[in-house]
Amino acid sequence: MTAPKSLIDTAARFCDWMRDAALPVWAEAGWDEQRGGFHERLNLDGTPDREAVRRVRSQARQVYVYAHAHELNWFDGKALALNGLDYLVDKAWQTGGAGGWVMKLNPDGSVADSTCDLYEQAFALLALAHVYRITQDAQIKALARDTLAFIDDTLGHTAGGWREAEPDRQPRRQNPHMHMFEASLALHQAFGGQGHLARAGNILRLMRDHWLFPSGGLREVFNPDWSPLTGPEGRKTEPGHQFEWVWLLDRYAALSGDETGPEVSSLYAFAKAYGRSPVTGLIVSAVRDDGVVLDGAARTWQQTEHLKAALVQGQTGRSGGWGSAQDALHQLFTKFLNPAPTGCWVDAYDAAGNPAVKTITASTLYHLLVAAAETDRILNQQGQAGLRVVK
Numbered sequence: 398m399t400a401p402k403s404l405i406d407t408a409a410r411f412c413d414w415m416r417d418a419a420l421p422v423w424a425e426a427g428w429d430e431q432r433g434g435f436h437e438r439l440n441l442d443g444t445p446d447r448e449a450v451r452r453v454r455s456q457a458r459q460v461y462v463y464a465h466a467h468e469l470n471w472f473d474g475k476a477l478a479l480n481g482l483d484y485l486v487d488k489a490w491q492t493g494g495a496g497g498w499v500m501k502l503n504p505d506g507s508v509a510d511s512t513c514d515l516y517e518q519a520f521a522l523l524a525l526a527h528v529y530r531i532t533q534d535a536q537i538k539a540l541a542r543d544t545l546a547f548i549d550d551t552l553g554h555t556a557g558g559w560r561e562a563e564p565d566r567q568p569r570r571q572n573p574h575m576h577m578f579e580a581s582l583a584l585h586q587a588f589g590g591q592g593h594l595a596r597a598g599n600i601l602r603l604m605r606d607h608w609l610f611p612s613g614g615l616r617e618v619f620n621p622d623w624s625p626l627t628g629p630e631g632r633k634t635e636p637g638h639q640f641e642w643v644w645l646l647d648r649y650a651a652l653s654g655d656e657t658g659p660e661v662s663s664l665y666a667f668a669k670a671y672g673r674s675p676v677t678g679l680i681v682s683a684v685r686d687d688g689v690v691l692d693g694a695a696r697t698w699q700q701t702e703h704l705k706a707a708l709v710q711g712q713t714g715r716s717g718g719w720g721s722a723q724d725a726l727h728q729l730f731t732k733f734l735n736p737a738p739t740g741c742w743v744d745a746y747d748a749a750g751n752p753a754v755k756t757i758t759a760s761t762l763y764h765l766l767v768a769a770a771e772t773d774r775i776l777n778q779q780g781q782a783g784l785r786v787v788k
Contacts, residue, residue, distance in 0.1 A: 398711075398714055398719070400711060400719050400722075400776055401719055401723070403723060404719050404722055404723045404726070404776070405776060407723060407726045407727070407730070408722075408726065408772045408773070408776055410730070411726055411729070411730070411768075411769055411772060412471075412769050412772060412773050414734060414740075414769075415471065415765065415766060415769040416466075416471045416472060418739050418740035419740040419741075419762060419765065419766075420462075420463075420466055420471065420472040420474065420740075420766075421472070421740065422443070422738075422739060422740030422741065423459070423462075423740065423759065423762055424463065424472070424474065424477055426439055426443060426444065426445055427439065427445070427459065427759055427762075428477065428480075428481075429445070429447070429504075432504065432505060432506060433480070433483075433484045433506065434451060434456060434481070434484040434485075434488070434502070434506065435451070435455065435456055435459040435481060435759055436449065436451075436759060437449040437450065437451045437452060437455055437758070437759055438756040438757055438758050438759055439741065439756065439757040439759070440756055440757070441738070441754070441755065441756065441757065442738065443738040443739070443740075443741060443757075446756055447504060448504055449504065449756075450501050450502070450503060450504070450509050451501065451502040451503070451504065451509075452500070452501055452517075452760070453485070453489045453498055453499060453500055453501065453502065453517045453520075453521070454516055454517050454520045454760060455758075455759050455760040456481060456484065456485050456489065456502070457485060457498075457517070457520035457521045457523065457524040458520055458523075458524070458759075458760050458762070458763035459481055459759060459760075459762065459763075460478050460481040460482050460485060460524040460527075460528065461478075461520070461523050461524045461527050461763060462474070462762050462763055462766045463475075463477045463478040463481065464478040464524065464527035464528045464530070464531055465527050465766060465770065466766065467531050468527065468530055468531050469770060469773075475531055475532075478524075478527075478528055478531070479528065479532070481524075482524065482525075482528055482537075484506070485498075485521070485524070486540070487506075488502050488506045488507075488508075489502060489508075489517075489521075490540075491511070491513070495547050495550060495551045496543055496544070496546070496547045497513035497518065497544075497547040497548075497551065497563065498513060498517045498518055498521045498544070499511045499512065499513060499517070500512040500513070500514045500517055500562075512562050512563070512564065513547070513551070513552075513562060513563045514561065514562040514573070515548070515552055515559050515560070515561055515562060515573040515574075515577065516572070516573040516576060518544055518547070518548050518552070518577075519573055519576035519577045519579070519580045520576060520580070521544055522541055522544055522545070522577075522580035522583070522584060523576070523579060523580045523583050525537050525538075525540055525541040525544070526541065526580065526583035526584045526586070526587040526588070527583065527587070529541070529587045529588070530586075530587050538588060541584060541588070548577075551563050554569075554621070556621060556622045556623055557599070557602075557603050557623065558574050558599075558600065558603055558623075559573075559574070559577070561573065567620075567621065568618040568619055568620065568626055568630075569618065569619040569620070569621060569623065570617060570618055570619070571603075571604070571608050571615065571616065571617060571618075571619075571638070572617065572638060574600050574603065575600075575638065575641065575642060575645065577596070577600060578597050578600045578601070578645055578649070579645055581593045581594070581596045581597040581600070582594075582597060582645070582648055582649060582652060585597075585652060586652070594649075594652060594653050597649055597653070598653070598655065601646075601649070601655075601657070601660075603623065604642075604660065605660070606623070607619065607623040607624075609660075609663070610634065610686040612667060612686050612687060612688070613663035613664065613666055613667035614634035614639070614667050614671075614684070614686045615634050615635070615638060615639050615642065615664060615667075616631070616634065616686075617630075617633050617634060617635060617638070618630050618631065618633070629685075629691075632685045632686045632687075633683050633684075633685065633686075633691055634667075634683065634684055634685070634686055635682065635683050635684075635699075636667075636668040636671065636672025636673075636680050636681060636683075636684060636699065636703075637672075637680060637682070637696070637698060637699035637702045637703075638702075639664040639665070639667060639668040639672070639706075640664075640665070640668050640672075640680070640699075640702035640703050640705065640706035641702040641705070641706075642660070642664050643661050643664050643665045643668075643705075643706035643709055643710075644702070644705040644706055644708075644709055644771065646660055646661050646664075647661060647709045647712075647713075661709070665706055665710065667688075668680075668703075668706070669721070670688065671684045671688035671690075672684065672703075674690065674693050674695065674748070676693060676748065676749065676750060677693070677695060677732075677746060677748075677749075677750040678728065679695035679699070679700065679728060679732065679746065679750075680695060680699040680700055680702075680703045681693050681694065681695055681699070681748075682694045682695065682696065682699065692748070693747075693748030694745060694746060694747050694748055694753065695745065695746045696744060696745050696761075697729070697733045697742050697743075697744050697745070697761050697764065697765070698761055698764040700725055700728050700729050700732075700733065701725075701729070701764040701765055701767070701768035702764070702768075703721070703725045704722055704725035704726060704729070704768050704771075704772065705767070705768055705771050707719075707721035707722035707724075707725055708722050708771060708772060708775045708776075709775075710722075711775070712775050712778070722772075726772075732746065736752075737757070738757075741757045742757060742761060742765070744756075744757060744758050744761055
């Protein structure tokens with residue numbers, strides 16, 4: 398079934414907003430001209446918060462954003478991506494010992510937290526894969542290889558997957574493994590070979606063996622051996638992550654030829670059935686495995702993942718997919734993008750539907766860029782010429 402014109406028109410507005418508003422604003426206000434690197438966040442008036450501690454994941458995400466935007470011919474972001482990567486390597490890569498990327502930097506570039514978190518490693522890999530695609534620089538490929546060696550040698554776990562961090566901590570989580578899955582797909586597309594898809598396949602096996610509730614929900618936290626945690630935390634699931642997995646599993650199936658339909662169907666069905674707040678109409682932060690809402694607050698990224706998953710449903714001809722995509726875009730515009738300064742967003746609402754932010758977090762741009770790029774890709778595959786106008 399072809400996507401309706403109303404969806405095409407709204408999607409074109411979203412892509413225009415990304416190209417013409419968000420990417421220019423964050424390239425200027427989001428970059429620290431004096432000290433280098435990306436600001437962690439902007440104030441609500443669109444000015445940078447110059448004193449905020451910088452998460453390395455945020456730096457890596459911004460490098461990814463501008464590399465990918467350059468590749469799409471949406472924004473001349475190559476120089477910014479390379480400058481961001483130079484800053485990241487200079488400040489966050491531990492050259493001594495086993496290597497690895499630290500977790501946080503002070504605004505002056507000194508290390509604020511030397512923990513090597515799996516989440517940070519995953520986003521460093523995503524950034525490296527996309528910078529390589531626009532440069533073909535062998536040094537970047539070597540750094541990706543060194544990052545993978547650190548992950549496997551230092552963070553590897555006998556029960557499968559990887560530890561949370563070095564130094565270690567508990568509980569184990571599916572979320573950083575999801576982003577390692579995402580990074581593995583990006584590395585495969587950048588470098589080829591079968592090793593990266595094999596790594597993604599190993600993560601998928603963890604999902605199939607340990608992460609799914611009988612109800613179709615996705616467990617978030619675990620004991621070291623991947624057994625479920627007891628108590629309330631062990632019953633928590635996040636609809637936004639389930640929607641994110643729907644999109645990732647669809648991309649994995651397209652690249653590998655493996656069948657992921659059962660997982661896609663169960664994850665999407667659970668998140669659609671229980672993930673929307675009856676109060677605000679937004680995708681909520683957390684529900685229990687039986688569908689009871691645990692946290693009715695809503696973030697921008699949860700809505701972008703709903704959009705991506707709905708587009709997958711529409712693309713594969715499942716009933717209601719295009720309508721859900723239209724709904725997700727409507728919620729993004731009316732609740733998150735339009736009330737904010739140009740190129741920015743209201744990043745969170747409380748359970749009652751009141752804005753719950755004092756700043757604008759840079760890392761959310763990654764979610765919005767991926768959603769815009771996938772909106773463009775999928776709807777153009779539907780034969781909707783003109784959705785993307787190269788500027």
